[in-house]
Amino acid sequence: MTSSGRRLKDRLVTLGLYLLMGGVLLLLAGILAFLIGNGWSVLSWEFLTEPPRDAMTKGGIYTPLVGSVQLLLVAMAFAFPVGVFTAVYLVEWARDNFFTRLLRLAVRSLAGVPSVVFGLFGLSFFVIALGFGASLLAAGLTLGCLALPVIVGASEAALAAVPKDYRDASYAMGATKWQTIYKVVLPAAFPSIITGAILAVGRAAGETAPIIFTGAAFFTPHVARSLLEPVMALPYHILVLATAGTAIDQTRPIQYGTVLVLLVLVLGVTLVGVVYRARLRLNKN
Secondary structure, three states: OOHHHHHHHHHHHHHHHHHHHHHHHHHHHHHHHHHHHHHHHHOOHHHHHOOEEOOOOEEOOHHHHHHHHHHHHHHHHHHHHHHHHHHHHHHHHOOOOHHHHHHHHHHHHHHOOOHHHHHHHHHHHHHHHOOOOOOHHHHHHHHHHHHHHHHHHHHHHHHHOOOHHHHHHHHHOOOOHHHHHHHHHHHHHHHHHHHHHHHHHHHHHOOOHHHHHHOEOOOOOOOOOOOOOOEOOHHHHHHHHHHOOOOHHHHHHHHHHHHHHHHHHHHHHHHHHHHHHHHHHHHHO
16 A cells, blocks of 8 residues: 555544544533433522422432432442552562462453342342341442442552552662552552542442442432431432332423432542542652
């Protein structure tokens, strides 16, 4: 193929990629426009600060909003340290043997397991076997298991990307292996680890199947005051309004408004994580 033919092929492929990107952006813009057009009318301060009332046909989403935040906090309090320490073991200590390969295979397999399977696992293990019942703790731990493979994979890649020279320099200064990991390797990899945590939060925030079986309440008049109480959550609240409400036509604006709030919550968490990661990299440089 001549150089002019290669240039033409390159331009055609580039044009095709730009068209695909534009199509995705148009689809996203269309979805957002549809949601905003149908849900904007209910958005207000009262909508965010009042609990549902009158069979959820009036009021706001304060209870499911706080419940979703509580679930994410419990999930990340479990998944983040477990995922990071698992990645540290795989990168810094584990040898290339059958057990290590089996562990990596298990982590990658968990990343592709449907969320409803995690829900059934949480029901069997956390709710029944451990006796937590349908509660914030059981639902949060189930979401943590769902987020765990994402955090392990991202953390492992981040730790492996830290140059070997960093470790050698630390050892040359007399530091122990744990001091090297804690003082040198983890700080260097932390911005990328945060990226994995952001992806995990984004996935966990919108999941419905795991919490249906483990702790999501159809309705509760107040937010959970302990880890062993059930909670309302935005994804399940949307499902209830759309499929099991007593006046679906009346609650339709509330459905779309709740979806918008959930999107803003996920995007807000993502934005905070991106800004924090950028600041970490700036300070490191």
